[in-house]
Amino acid sequence: MKFSTAAAGFTVFIGSAAAFAPGAGHSSVAAKASFVPASAAVSVRSPTQLSEKMAEELGTPCEDECALESYPNMPESVHPGVVSGQGQIDLLNHAKANGYAIPAVNCVSSSGINACLEAARKNDAPVIIQFSSGGSQFYGGKGLDNNNYKAAIAGAISGAFHVRTMAEQYGVPVILHTDHCAKKLLPWIDGLLAASERYYEKHGEPLFSSHMIDLSEEPIEENIAICKDYLARMSKIGILLEMELGITGGEEDGVDNTDVPLEDLYSKPEEIYEVFKELTPISDMFTVAAAFGNVHGVYSPGNVKLEPKILSRAQEYISDKLGDDAPADKKPVSFVFHGGSGSDLDDIRESLGYGVIKMNIDTDTQWSYWEGIKNFENKYHDYLQTQIGNPEGPEKPNKKYYDPRECMRAGETATVERLEQSFADLRCQNILGLGEMGEATNVLESSVFGPRKGGLPV
Numbered sequence: 001m002k003f004s005t006a007a008a009g010f011t012v013f014i015g016s017a018a019a020f021a022p023g024a025g026h027s028s029v030a031a032k033a034s035f036v037p038a039s040a041a042v043s044v045r046s047p048t049q050l051s052e053k054m055a056e057e058l059g060t061p062c063e064d065e066c067a068l069e070s071y072p073n074m075p076e077s078v079h080p081g082v083v084s085g086q087g088q089i090d091l092l093n094h095a096k097a098n099g100y101a102i103p104a105v106n107c108v109s110s111s112g113i114n115a116c117l118e119a120a121r122k123n124d125a126p127v128i129i130q131f132s133s134g135g136s137q138f139y140g141g142k143g144l145d146n147n148n149y150k151a152a153i154a155g156a157i158s159g160a161f162h163v164r165t166m167a168e169q170y171g172v173p174v175i176l177h178t179d180h181c182a183k184k185l186l187p188w189i190d191g192l193l194a195a196s197e198r199y200y201e202k203h204g205e206p207l208f209s210s211h212m213i214d215l216s217e218e219p220i221e222e223n224i225a226i227c228k229d230y231l232a233r234m235s236k237i238g239i240l241l242e243m244e245l246g247i248t249g250g251e252e253d254g255v256d257n258t259d260v261p262l263e264d265l266y267s268k269p270e271e272i273y274e275v276f277k278e279l280t281p282i283s284d285m286f287t288v289a290a291a292f293g294n295v296h297g298v299y300s301p302g303n304v305k306l307e308p309k310i311l312s313r314a315q316e317y318i319s320d321k322l323g324d325d326a327p328a329d330k331k332p333v334s335f336v337f338h339g340g341s342g343s344d345l346d347d348i349r350e351s352l353g354y355g356v357i358k359m360n361i362d363t364d365t366q367w368s369y370w371e372g373i374k375n376f377e378n379k380y381h382d383y384l385q386t387q388i389g390n391p392e393g394p395e396k397p398n399k400k401y402y403d404p405r406e407c408m409r410a411g412e413t414a415t416v417e418r419l420e421q422s423f424a425d426l427r428c429q430n431i432l433g434l435g436e437m438g439e440a441t442n443v444l445e446s447s448v449f450g451p452r453k454g455g456l457p458v
Contacts, residue, residue: 065171072433085238235283246291372414
């Protein structure tokens with residue numbers, strides 16, 4: 001099950017693999033996949049196994065970690081770049097078995113993506129990069145018309161190709177995900193699924209690893225019915241579905257749940273089991289974001305009351321229902337932690353013991369990126385007021401200070417530092433077995449941070 005990082009939400013990942021049948025489908029057509037009991041080991045070899053590196057397709061250099069086929073400490077199916085199908089299942093199972101969760105970071109630009117990849121490599125760990133509909137639209141450009149969500153579709157696809165190209169270069173495995181998709185946003189996901197189906201025909205793997213469909217505000221019967229249709233379509237090409245039960249409080253990306261009833265912030269074991277029972281016969285490639293008091297955003301201490309033990313009770317309830325088919329660790333579900341920004345470390349660590357394998361981070365990385373820019377401006381304020389003229393003289397040019405690469409790199413650096421804390425909190429460090437990240441060479445030094453005559457920024 002997947003546990004989301006905002007209000008009380010977690011997702012369920014069923015610990016087995018379904019067979020992937022190639023071919024595009026429509027979200028309204030349910031297609032059954034083979035069911036493997038939750039107690040069974042994941043061993044199905046998926047046709048979504050990477051057939052060709054992005055670097056090979058594009059003819060870009062691929063050396064050192066980029067050239068690796070797998071990692072010393074990971075299952076063989078987990079490789080540098082975007083993972084889907086069997087590789088994604090093996091990665092999530094590895095997280096649960098080893099007691100860590102993977103940071104899932106919302107990104108709105110290539111700069112933010114690069115910061116996540118740099119942080120993942122520095123922590124020797126996998127990472128989840130995800131786009132919201134609003135973030136996808138921003139990636140495509142706010143000047144582009146978004147009628148029928150065409151800008152959000154194009155922006156997410158553009159971001160996906162950036163992630164695919166650069167994740168290999170950084171040598172880290174990435175789950176490429178899209179975040180909350182309410183009922184009105186389903187055309188956005190339909191467009192992305194169509195792109196993945198076309199990509200699958202040519203490459204044997206989908207463009208995206210997973211998508212979240214958030215119908216938590218709809219009646220549970222409708223929520224499950226729609227998710228069943230989408231799971232049938234997505235599982236054919238090795239895409240994992242994350243669905244949500246209960247509501248994540250707070251406000252994020254234009255969705256305001258600050259006034260929802262308190263009881264809606266906490267999911268019930270019976271509801272989670274109902275999802276498990278209905279979706280598993282179609283495919284086990286799904287997670288459930290169930291609510292346990294999570295809230296998007298950062299709030300003063302005491303204003304948010306997380307109840308991680310809801311996850312433990314759900315594991316026990318479903319294990320009892322499964323009987324002899326329950327896994328040996330009695331954790332049939334992998335949880336995702338929504339609303340992780342600002343959460344208490346004790347709550348985070350407790351949730352890991354209940355099978356949390358993913359935690360969403362957005363608010364904290366938004367702040368870290370801004371704080372990096374803010375601190376840069378504070379330090380060089382007098383050099384950033386005019387193009388010419390600063391404390392060194394009225395004729396001195398300021399181009400090297402207001403070059404956008406300078407403040408953007410400051411934002412990236414601050415975000416890498418903040419994400420190191422997230423990797424540590426989630427016990428997601430030294431996972432891959434690559435060791436320390438080497439120093440970059442042949443890098444043009446910043447004329448502000450590393451003065452050099454004739455040097456360029458960053």
